[in-house]
Amino acid sequence: xxxxxxxxxxxxxxxxxxxxxxxxxxxxxxxxxxxxxxxxxxxxxxxxxxxxxxxxxxxxxxxxxxxxxxxxxxxxxxxxxxxxxxxxxxxxxxxxxxxxxxxxxxxxxxxxxxxxxxxxxxxxxxxxxxxxxxxxxxxxxxxxxxxxxxxxxxxxxxxxxxxxxxxxxxxxxxxxxxxxxxxxxxxxxxxxxxxxxxxxxxxxxxxxxxxxxxxxxxx
Amino acid sequence: xxxxxxxxxxxxxxxxxxxxxxxxxxxxxxxxxxxxxxxxxxxxxxxxxxxxxxxxxxxxxxxxxxxxxxxxxxxxxxxxxxxxxxxxxxxxxxxxxxxxxxxxxxxxxxxxxxxxxxxxxxxxxxxxxxxxxxxxxxxxxxxxxxxxxxxxxxxxxxxxxxxxxxxxxxxxxxxxxxxxxxxxxxxxxxxxxxxxxxxxxxxxxxxxxxxxxxxxxxxxxxxxxxxxxxxxxxxxxxxxxxxxxxxxxxxxxxxxxxxxxxxxxxxxxxxxxxxxxxxxxxxxxxxxxxxxxxxxxxxxxxxxxxxxxxxxxxxxxxxxxxxxxxxxxxxxxxxxxxxxxxxxxxxxxxxxxxxxxxxxxxxxxxxxxxxxxxxxxxxxxxxxxxxxxxxxxxxxxxxxxxxxxxxxxxxxxxxxxxxxxxxxxxxxxxxxxxxxxxxxxxxxx
Numbered sequence: 001x002x003x004x005x006x007x008x009x010x011x012x013x014x015x016x017x018x019x020x021x022x023x024x025x026x027x028x029x030x031x032x033x034x035x036x037x038x039x040x041x042x043x044x045x046x047x048x049x050x051x052x053x054x055x056x057x058x059x060x061x062x063x064x065x066x067x068x069x070x071x072x073x074x075x076x077x078x079x080x081x082x083x084x085x086x087x088x089x090x091x092x093x094x095x096x097x098x099x100x101x102x103x104x105x106x107x108x109x110x111x112x113x114x115x116x117x118x119x120x121x122x123x124x125x126x127x128x129x130x131x132x133x134x135x136x137x138x139x140x141x142x143x144x145x146x147x148x149x150x151x152x153x154x155x156x157x158x159x160x161x162x163x164x165x166x167x168x169x170x171x172x173x174x175x176x177x178x179x180x181x182x183x184x185x186x187x188x189x190x191x192x193x194x195x196x197x198x199x200x201x202x203x204x205x206x207x208x209x210x211x212x213x214x215x216x217x218x219x
Numbered sequence: 220x221x222x223x224x225x226x227x228x229x230x231x232x233x234x235x236x237x238x239x240x241x242x243x244x245x246x247x248x249x250x251x252x253x254x255x256x257x258x259x260x261x262x263x264x265x266x267x268x269x270x271x272x273x274x275x276x277x278x279x280x281x282x283x284x285x286x287x288x289x290x291x292x293x294x295x296x297x298x299x300x301x302x303x304x305x306x307x308x309x310x311x312x313x314x315x316x317x318x319x320x321x322x323x324x325x326x327x328x329x330x331x332x333x334x335x336x337x338x339x340x341x342x343x344x345x346x347x348x349x350x351x352x353x354x355x356x357x358x359x360x361x362x363x364x365x366x367x368x369x370x371x372x373x374x375x376x377x378x379x380x381x382x383x384x385x386x387x388x389x390x391x392x393x394x395x396x397x398x399x400x401x402x403x404x405x406x407x408x409x410x411x412x413x414x415x416x417x418x419x420x421x422x423x424x425x426x427x428x429x430x431x432x433x434x435x436x437x438x439x440x441x442x443x444x445x446x447x448x449x450x451x452x453x454x455x456x457x458x459x460x461x462x463x464x465x466x467x468x469x470x471x472x473x474x475x476x477x478x479x480x481x482x483x484x485x486x487x488x489x490x491x492x493x494x495x496x497x498x499x500x501x502x503x504x505x506x507x508x509x510x511x512x513x514x515x516x517x518x519x520x521x522x523x524x525x526x527x528x529x530x531x532x533x534x535x536x537x538x539x540x541x542x543x544x545x546x547x548x549x550x551x552x553x554x555x556x557x558x559x560x561x562x563x564x565x566x567x568x569x570x571x572x573x574x575x576x577x578x579x580x581x582x583x584x585x586x587x588x589x590x591x592x593x594x595x596x597x598x599x600x601x602x603x604x605x606x607x608x609x610x611x612x613x614x615x616x617x618x619x620x621x622x623x624x625x626x627x628x629x630x631x632x633x634x635x636x637x638x639x640x641x642x643x644x645x646x647x648x649x650x651x652x653x654x655x656x657x658x659x660x661x662x663x664x
Contacts, residue, residue: 031266038265044515058344065585066280066342073280131279137288138279140295141304146277198274199345205267206346213506213516215560216584218341 005171008178009097016182023189028197047208054207055200057219064219073131080124083117084153088181090114093164118161125154145192152187155180235601239368240326247319247363255362256315264355271347272311275300281349284342286587287332290611297609299339299349302328306356326365329356331602332609334593335466336553341584350593358468366467369599373463376426378472381456381479383463384426392454394429398437402444406663409444411436414487415451421489422452423480425461425497425630438657439495442528445662446536450493457483460494462503466594470511477508484519491520493527496651498554498629499592506558523555525628528656529564532571539571540661545648546575547655548622550636551586552629560584565628568652572659577620587613589627591635606635607642614643628652 035042057063067074088094092108099105109117128150132142159177163170187193210218260268282288282298291297296305306325309317317325335350343349360366366374376385386394395411402409412418422443428435443450452458457479464472484492494500501523509517522530531537549569555561562583569576581587590610595602617625617640625640625647627633633649640647 031270034266034269039267041510041515042267054346058346064344066284066344069283070280135279137282137293137295137298137301138277140298141277141279141300143277192273192276195274195276195345198270202270202274203344203346206340206348209348210341210557214558216557216562218346218584 005175005178008175008182012182013178016185019190020185020188023186024197027189027194028201031198031201042205045208045212046204047212050208050211051204052207053211054218055203057217058203066219076124076127079120080128083121083124084157087114087117087121088156115161115164118157118164121157122154122161125150125157149187149191149193152180152184152191153193156184235327235605237367237598237601239366239371240323243326243360243363243365244319244323247322247365249316249318252317252319252322252363253315256310256317256359259355259359259362260311260315263358267348267351268307268311268355271349271352272307274345275303275347276345278344281339281343281347284339286334286338286590286612287609290609290613297332299333299343302333303349303352307352310356310359322360322363322365325356326360326367329353329360330367330370330467331595331598331605334553334588334590334595336588336593337557338553338585338588341557354468357466358470361468367598367601369601370463370467370594370597373597374467374469374472377462377464377476381476382426382459383461384430386426386429386459388454388456391429391458394433395436395452395454398433398440402437402440406441406444409440411440412451414454416486417488418449418451419490420448420450420493421484421487421491422450422493422495423458423460423484423500424495425500426459427461427630428495435495435651435653438653441657441662442531442537442653442660445660446531448536451487451489453483453487455483460492460500460504461497462500462508463594463597465503465507466499466597473503473508474511477503478512480504480508481512481518489519491522492517493522494524496524496628496630496633496653498552498558499594499631502554502558523559523561525555525561525565525568525652528568528652532568537656538661539659541659543573543624543655543659544575545573545623546577546621547573547624547626547650548577548579548617548620549582550579550589550625550627550629550632551583552627552632553586553588553592555629556586557584565652568656569626572652572655577622579616579620581616587616589613589629589632589635589639591638592629592631596631596635596638603638607638610635610639611643614639614645617647618643618645623648624655625649626652626655 061074061078062068090109091114092111095105095108131138132146133139156177159173159180163174163177188196206218210216279298279300281300285297285299287297295301305328333353335353337350339349340346373383376383380386395413399409399411422439424436460480462473462476464476504521505517547569549565551562590606590613595606625636627636627649628651633651637649640649
């Protein structure tokens with residue numbers, strides 16, 4: 001058990017972080033390179049003002065018409081994404097690992113709050129799963145990969161929650177937790193989770209077209 | 220797990236007779252389909268298509284943007300992303316190895332179940348441009364020689380005559396002179412100046428105006444004369460601003476048509492092009508045709524009728540003699556509202572003319588589409604029933620206003636809404652802004 005732990009938290013973690021960072025940089029660079037090669041005109045329409053205007057209207061809850069039309073989905077989505085990003089970065093036990101390995105540290109979330117946020121992420125995943133199964137317009141466009149992606153996202157939080165509470169067999173679950181986290185990191189640039197990288201660009205482009213050419217709101 | 224992209228029962232049920240598609244599909248071979256799709260993917264698309272396909276998280280939040288989806292009892296096949304699933308996703312996933320039946324369904328989805336109105340682009344959290352994706356499908360179908368017959372005929376007309384309706388050169392000039400003559404009964408010194416080099420304005424219309432709505436040219440001439448504009452209309456091909464090639468994915472003909480229009484304006488050395496109340500033509504001149512020709516923005520300033528009327532009223536060049544009495548509501552056409560933000564200007568014009576203006580809801584950028592634009596009405600009678608069934612929400616939206624008159628400042632919207640009103644038995648009259656402006660403006664005695 002100990003050697004497996006050493007392996008997943010050592011070399012595998014290195015691989016995961018390298019693939020994550022490298023993959024993200026590669027994806028964005030490749031996207032911009034393709035734009036440059038094949039649709040260079042896009043750059044000439046891009047506007048910072050309109051891009052940011054559009055992005056802000058979509059990253060503020062209820063600032064867009066569609067987010068007001070689906071209040072439950074909006075609340076869940078925002079809670080989910082905020083927790084999903086904050087918990088792994090600001091969890092005390094994660095920061096301790098950074099401190100031990102690199103001697104760097106930053107303020108942590110209170111453990112109780114992180115625990116609640118973890119549960120919220122898991123519940124959000126259940127909500128998204130239910131949406132995929134229940135709502136016909138979502139079900140129709142759902143493929144197997146959508147369930148896999150959902151599982152990849154939920155896994156680190158379910159295992160993390162289990163391990164944190166030190167329920168029976170938690171040291172094994174801890175290994176699963178690390179593995180799940182690594183899989184998710186790697187999946188970001190290499191699956192549809194890359195909307196984390198691309199959505200900023202698609203939103204900015206649409207905002208620029210609507211703001212600069214169409215003189216209309218896109219939210 | 221989702222349903223398969225092509226449901227056989229639905230495909231059979233939806234099958235209509237359209238020679239353009241039927242004959243085109245018969246001539247397809249798997250090799251040709253594969254090579255054309257990949258040619259378009261490799262040579263004509265790039266990061267946008269890739270990012271749109273890879274970024275979509277299949278959330279379905281675009282669904283309620285679409286009038287086809289809402290009107291067809293929320294059938295997921297009609298949601299924007301549902302249409303992408305039936306077309307582009309499969310083409311990408313199977314690397315172009317799709318069969319003729321798939322193409323048959325794809326052409327029907329892209330041409331007759333989407334108006335390219337871009338309302339869904341405002342509902343997608345990521346701003347994925349589904350109208351663009353549908354245009355890529357149409358482009359692929361065009362290159363495969365599978366395009367609905369009626370709209371293909373208009374493209375053929377563009378190609379041969381540089382206008383949409385097979386209007387011959389002498390018929391065009393004759394129509395202008397005929398309307399000038401008619402107009403002189405009302406305003407004795409009225410002119411429709413043809414080929415006046417150095418005029419300030421080139422006024423351009425779509426070919427259906429001389430073909431069967433010549434009264435609109437008459438009204439525009441009265442407006443121009445009363446306002447004292449220095450204007451002209453060309454006598455040569457290039458007078459038509461319409462563009463159905465833009466909607467069939469025939470980008471080469473789109474470019475030819477727009478080049479001819481811009482060059483005609485340049486030849487007449489006008490300062491700007493003012494165009495009649497048409498939406499798609501505006502999209503072609505202002506957004507798509509110019510880009511195909513390599514112009515970021517139109518090479519000559521282009522002013523839509525709404526903007527022009529607003530300017531004339533604000534500057535006092537046109538005065539309202541008496542207000543229009545009937546209650547009116549206003550439709551916001553996609554191509555000039557989501558396409559150019561003219562919604563406040565159209566309201567200021569309508570308010571200047573009408574005392575009893577009732578908003579329909581939703582409105583402005585969020586207005587429901589007419590279901591006619593984007594070339595859908597131009598696909599002709601075979602699809603009319605689907606078009607009517609596909610826009611029940613519009614009928615409900617219109618009925619809720621209880622207005623007597625519906626102002627639709629776009630040709631496609633105008634025709635499509637007339638169909639809707641007829642089909643759903645609404646008691647409403649459709650008018651262009653110019654119909655009312657002409658009626659209410661001050662004219663010399």
